[in-house]
Amino acid sequence: MASPILRFINAHHVLNTMLILAYPAWFRAWARVTFPDNLDALELWEKQCGISCAVILLVRGLRAESLDQFVSTVFFYCKAVGAPLAYFADPLDPDGPGGRCVAVYLALVLILHLFVGHPTHDWLPSKIVALTPRTFEDDVMSDKESKESEKASGKWKKVEWLVLFYANHDARSSHVAPTFAKISDEFATDGLRFGKLDVARWPATARRMNIDVEAIGRDAVVPTIMLISGGEERLRLPEVYDDGTRVKFPVQRTRRVDIVKGFGLEERHAKTRPKDRDAKKRD
Structure with missing residues (x-):
């Protein structure tokens, strides 16, 4: 896993x-x-x-799911505090123009928001397969159709997929990406594979998997992490109930411990990892 410092050397964080x-x-x-x-x-x-900004960041920092989310929170509140301070540095004056500092400041904030998005972290070391609708069907969902024929011939081998449904423009997706990459590097085996699919680019596939790409705020379900086995969904985070209701953010979180424990990755990794020679002899 790359150093946390290197993750933040990019246009978004530097600017x-x-x-x-x-x-x-x-x-x-x-x-x-x-x-x-x-x-x-x-x-x-x-x-x-x-003082107000420091208190808010202290509370938010204790609730942050990752370092990336905390840094994003620091940027948001520090920029929010900068607006009134820039105004009082050059207040409006009936006898003069005034307001020049805050006008420049707000223009810079808008430019950064529109043209400098969150980093994608695609360069991080991981064992994640970038999926398209075609590869999602062939590699992840087709297991259900080929299971019976291959099982009869003795060639079928159970493969589970943990798939991250994300969007490059979404801040939460950017926050969870380094965590998901690290988890894949740690737990991936031939029987437990990791993939990701961009729901902004492939919305039809997302809707087919019951992921509402248009929901925002606390109703948002992007990013969604889904465990698929035998071509069928087994678990997902955030959870969606049978009646269509969802567990809202931030009640159901996407910290590393939530993902590992929620999907039982330690147990699944232990069952699917290759056995060493001593273990084979004992068997």
Whole structure:
């Protein structure tokens, strides 16, 4: 698994860090020169916003499912705090233009949001197969059809798939991707395979597997992790009940421990991993 530091050296994280640092490095320095009489009021706002942001991040940090999610939370709240501070660094003035700092700041925030998406983490070491609708049918779901004929000839071998249904534009998918990659590298065997399918690119396949790609907020079910065995769904996270209702985020979480324990990966890995010579002799 790549170092956590290397995961954050990309355009999304670097540019957002630069935007957050733009306030103390540029906006505040500009206010000190342009409005020296307003520094006391600005410092008061900085203390209030800083304390509020620190308390929120402390609470959110304790509930974060991964380091990636926590870093994303830090970016969100720090950028939110930066907007009022940028305004008070250059407040609107009836006798002058004012508001220049906050206008520039909000424009930069909008540009980053529209053109610099979350990292995909495709370069992380893993044993994940990138699936298309064709390979999903042939490799994952076709096991149900070929099971009976191959079982009769003694060639059938049970293969289970743990598939991540994700979207590149979705923040939750970006957060769970490093965790899923690490789990695949640790637990993948010939009998327990890992795959991923982009629901934004292949929405028809997602709908067929009862994944609502249009749901947002706490009703969102992307990313979904699904265990498929014998061409049939066995388990999924987040869970969907028979009546169509779902366990909403963040009640059902996607931390590493939730995935490993929820799908019984340790037990499945122990059953499907190749036996060493000593174990074969004992058998």
